[in-house]
Every structure is written in C-alpha cells, then in structure tokens.
Amino acid sequence: MRLNPSPMQTQNRAGFSLVEVVLAVGVLAVSVLALLGMMGPSFRQVKSVTDNNAAISIISKFNALIQENSFSDVYEMVVQSASGQNSNLAVMLFYQEEQFDTGTIDGTRYRDRVALIANGVTNLGNKGFLSISELAGNIGPSSSDWRVVPPVVAVVVSLSPMVKDIPNANSISYNEATPYESGGRMFPNYSGLPSSAANYNFGMLPIMASVFIIPNLNEDIADGNFNLTARNRVFTLTNRAFTFQAVKLR
DSSP states (O other): OOOOOOHHHHHHHHSOOHHHHHHHHHHHHHHHHHHHHHHHHHHHHHHHHHHHHHHHHHHHHHHHHHHHSOHHHHHHHHHHGGGOOTTSOEEEEEEEEEEEOTTSSSSEEEEEEEEEEOTTOOOGGGGTOBOHHHHHTTOSTTOSSOEEEEEEEEEEEEEOGGGGGSTTOTTOEEEOOOOGGGTOOSSOEEEOOOSSGGGOOOSEEEEEEEEEEESOHHHHTTTSOOOHHHHHHHSSTTTEEEEEEEEEEO
C-alpha cells in the first residue's frame, strides 16, 4: 500500500528556505559583478579601437592631401601658421556629410569632405578642398541636400620641430609651444622661412599636424567664419586629440 505524504512533508519539499534564497541571490550577485568586471576592459578596448581607427583615418587622409597637393601650396600653409597665434593659422577641417537616399539599403549615403582655411592657397576645388562657407552651408536641418555629420575635426598645419635636424637649416628659428596652462601658446612659432617656396633650399618640409575636435558646429562654424572667438574656444587642451608628424618632399 502506498502512503501519501503528509501536508507538512509536501510543503517542505515544494519550496526553498529563506537562507537558501539569500545564498542563491548572493551567488548570483557575485557572478554578475564578476561578469561585469570582465566586460569592462572589453568595452574600454572597443572604445580604444574605435578611437584608434578614427585617428588612423585622419592621419591617412591628411597625408594623402599633403602628397597630392603641390609643394608650393603645402609650404604656403606652413608659412601662414608661423606666428603660432590662433588668429592666423592654416587649418584643415575634416568631416562627413550624409544624404537621405531611398535607393540605398539603409536609406542614407555618406561622403568624406575636407575644407581648408589658408590664405595663400587658391582654387580649392581643384585641390580636393572646400571653403569654410561651403562647409557651413550644410550644417543643421535647414540644409537642403547633403548635411554635415558631427563631429568636425580641425587639423592645424605647422612646421615640425624636426626642422632643427635638417643640416644647414640654422637660419630657421623654431620655438616650441609654451605651457598653455600658464597662458602660453598652443602652437609653435618660427621665423626664417622664405616667403616663397621657390627660395626654400631644402628637399623636404617637415610638418606638424595638431588635431582638435570642434564641439559645437552651430556656435563655431555655422556662420561661415571660423573667427578668432571660435578658434579660442576650439584650440584648447580639452579639445586637442593628438599631434603627429608628416613630411612633404619636393
């Protein structure tokens, strides 16, 4: 004959005690924390990879433009930045534009663009550049066709300190940027460069590129004039991403 368990026995087998529940929750919590601890470095690594890819992209695009353009035009950019003052710098502005297109899979097309601010360089369209006004015309929802996708990356073109290693270049005086925290300059100043590339007697021009993120397009660029007030906001240690060196050969 089969004996039916008592109600008390059935109740004891059907559930967990409070102690068991507390222990289970504790083990689960420890496991979740351990998992998050393992995932944290992974997230940081992904961000690092993304940042590195963006940096590599800017460097490769910059070098391509430097090599594609004439020695004279690149020299003009370097000469313009000689004072190291924000008011008179040669600046490349790298950015992307998007256009909504129902003919594509995701409905959007993208293209890379570069604007240039450099007084001595003319015919920008024939040299792979746009003007600052063309960039500004596509900022914000009012733009009718292509629209600028933030962020815009500003790259200041200066003479590199490697110039001091060029034999017989003693006529060129080069001063490193002074500590910005104490009110100094963000960029080097230099003198002794001939005003014309034709009178520059060396076969290579060492270049330093300083990369900054422009945080507010509507405030800094949308008026079509990257003026001194905007430059003072952008060219700070907070917005500076990194610097790198390049060389232009004759």
